[in-house]
Amino acid sequence: MKEQQSIPTSKVARATQFVKTGVKIGGNYLKYNVKKMVDPAFTKDELHLDNATDIYDSLSQLKGSALKVAQMLSMDRNVLPRAYVDRFQMSQYSAPPLSGPLVVKTFKNYFGKAPHELFDSFEIKALNAASIGQVHVATLNGKKLAVKIQYPGVANSISSDLKMVKPMAVRLFNLNESDIERYMGEVESKLLEETDYELELRRSMEISKACAHIPNLQFPVYYPEFSANRILTMDWLNGQHLKDFLLTNPSQDVRNKIGQALWDFYDFQVHQLRQVHADPHPGNFLMQADGTMGVIDFGCVKVIPDFFYENYFALINPDTVEDQAKTERIFYNLEFLVDTDTESERRMFSDLFKTMIDLLGRPFAVDSFDFGDETYFDSVYAFADDLAKVDALKNSKVARGSQHGLYINRTYFGLYSMLNELKANVVTNKPDWLVSSKKKQLA
Known part of the structure; x- marks a missing residue:
């Protein structure tokens, strides 16, 4: 390239x-x-x-x-x-990588030295290049390292x-x-955080340590002494991105192991840490033939406020949706409904969001879920297509939904999409309070 x-x-x-x-x-x-x-x-x-x-x-x-x-x-x-x-x-x-001279200039700005003066070896040609930065291979004391360098001017623009x-x-x-305008502040704040590699370094070390107990996950070791506001150095992790990994035709058992690791990783972050790796696209995961998976890039982390968490996930429990008064109260709390809605609008939007909750919450309603079930995803996509045709929603001057939902919805959509591509069947572990009381009685 x-x-x-x-x-x-x-x-x-x-x-x-x-x-x-x-x-x-x-x-x-x-x-x-x-x-x-x-x-x-x-x-x-x-x-x-x-x-x-x-x-x-x-x-x-x-x-x-x-x-x-x-x-x-x-x-x-x-x-x-x-x-x-x-x-x-x-x-x-x-994405197209930066040239060598710009890479050297970035190092000299932060360390006063060129990369080859800091490491035993440094590949001046980037191996991967994405939206915020690019990754180079380096070695030091026999260790292979990944060095991420941010593009100049990104934060200021x-x-x-x-x-x-x-x-x-x-x-x-x-x-x-109106939706674009509503969420622009949330997007801007997260993008600014992604350009702060010192913040990413802290979060990477904290979340990696907290999630180290989850089976089949690998995290790199990070090196603060070779990191700065625009440079981040970590151990090199082996593995393949999802698309290339699937070309190796992994067994269903391996697909399930990786899928389970993905589910458990997000379950623990959301429900225990109350902050989550909110950038679940294939470029941030490295998969291996033995069913293990490396997790990289904690630049985009969404901290989940308690009020939003309690209301949003309450809707996952089927008992909540059966209680009309409680559901309506939560819809107002989450700004799915607003005080200016007419009675017909309130009924229409309530029905739409109940359907959405049923679809997106379906994996939570069972003990295990087959994400290779295309009929489920066909119904999700069909609902989304129908939603796009609802004039009242498309032309609404009121943004629907809390801005905190933007990255949480994005996280679960990304997670579901990856699990679907893996065709993984996973045990949908979740906190006890999300399980229906009727289901507990039958157990």
């Missing part, structure tokens, strides 16, 4: 890149409209592919929050046409980038503008 010699860091330079992308998108629409006039049966497939390619190429040059938004969107197969998902998934671990990404997302992906 061709190396990138520089990154636009000024507001003017980055805005210019967005404008160029907008012009290309306009040209793609013009080309589509002309072809549609000639052939009324002409579909939008080519338009989606052209737009996805142009947007990804542009954002991958900008790096940072612009590319991170593409990565986040690629996890949601219900929001985007397939062409966008396929292209944006590349941002998870295959987050606010302005998000302002420029917003209208593009609203127009192309038919998103609700």
Whole structure:
């Protein structure tokens, strides 16, 4: 892959890149409209592919929050046409890397030395490059290390980038503008945290230690003495990303072991630590043939407030939904319903959210769940498609749902998606208070 010699860091330079992308998108629409006039049966497939390619190429040059938004969107197969998902998934671990001179400059800024002066060896060519930073291989005292280096200017450009990404997302992906505005602050705060490698270092060490007891998980050792605000050094973990791992045709037993480790990892974080690795895309996990899995990149961690936790997960217990008054109270607490709703709106949104809870909570309602069951995922996707067609929701001037739900929903969607790709059958361990009293009586 061709190396990138520089990154636009000024507001003017980055805005210019967005404008160029907008012009290309306009040209793609013009080309589509002309072809549609000639052939009324002409579909939008080519338009989606052209737009996805142009947007990804542009954002991958900008790096940072612009590319991170593409990565986040690629996890949601219900929001985007397939062409966008396929292209944006590349941002998870295959963006164009920075050139060697920029890497050396970053090291000298923080350590006063070039990387080859700190390590016994250092591969100047990046092995992986994603949205916020890229990873290099180094060795020291016989140990193989992974050194993550953040792209220059990423942290300083987050606010302005998000302002420029917003209208593009609203127009192309038919998103609700009030929802976008509501959650922008949450996204911005998390992206700013992801650029703070000193914070990531602390969280990585704390969560790794707390989760070390979970079977079949591996965590790297981190090295504070070779880390800084924009550089993070850790042990190298062996393994393959999900897509490559599945090409090895692992047995069902191995798939289940990895799936179980994933489920238990998130169960412990959410319900015991009340903070969670909220970036569950395949680029952050390394899978091995023996059924073990390495976990990397704790840049995006969502701390779960007690009030949100207690209300959100109360809905997982079927007993709650059977209590109409309690359910309605929680819907207001979580801002699914608002005081300005009419009676018809209250009924409609209540029914929609109850259906959503039933679908997304189904794995919690049983002792074990087969995530390879495509009928379950077909029903989830069908519901999402129907949801996108609800005019009252799409045109609502009121954002629905607490901003804290953004990263929790994203976490579970990412987890479910990975378990689905693994075709894993897992024991759905959970706290006792999430289990229905009726089920306890039958046990």
